[in-house]
Amino acid sequence: MSVIVKTDPTVVAQVVDLITRERTKALSVREWQHRIAGYGYCVRDTQYGQIVETLPHHVPVCTLPVDLAA
Known part of the structure; x- marks a missing residue:
C-alpha cells in the first residue's frame, strides 16, 4: 500500500x-536535511x-529513492 495519493509525475x-x-x-x-528544509521539504520515516x-x-x-536513503 502506498502513502502517496494523487501526485503529479x-x-x-x-x-x-x-x-x-x-x-x-x-x-x-x-x-x-537542513538544505532541503530551506526549499520547504523534509524526509520522514514511516512504516x-x-x-x-x-x-x-x-x-x-x-x-x-533508495540511493538517497540515509
Whole structure:
C-alpha cells in the first residue's frame, strides 16, 4: 500500500531532482536535511519507508529513492 495519493509525475521528478542535487552538495545527512528544509521539504520515516513531505503541512510528495536513503 502506498502513502502517496494523487501526485503529479512532473512535480515528483522536479522534487527528486532537487533533493538529489542538494544531497551531492551536502557533506552530511544532517546538512542535506537542513538544505532541503530551506526549499520547504523534509524526509520522514514511516512504516512504508522514508518519504519526502512538504513543510510545514507535511503533505507527502513521493517516496525517497533508495540511493538517497540515509
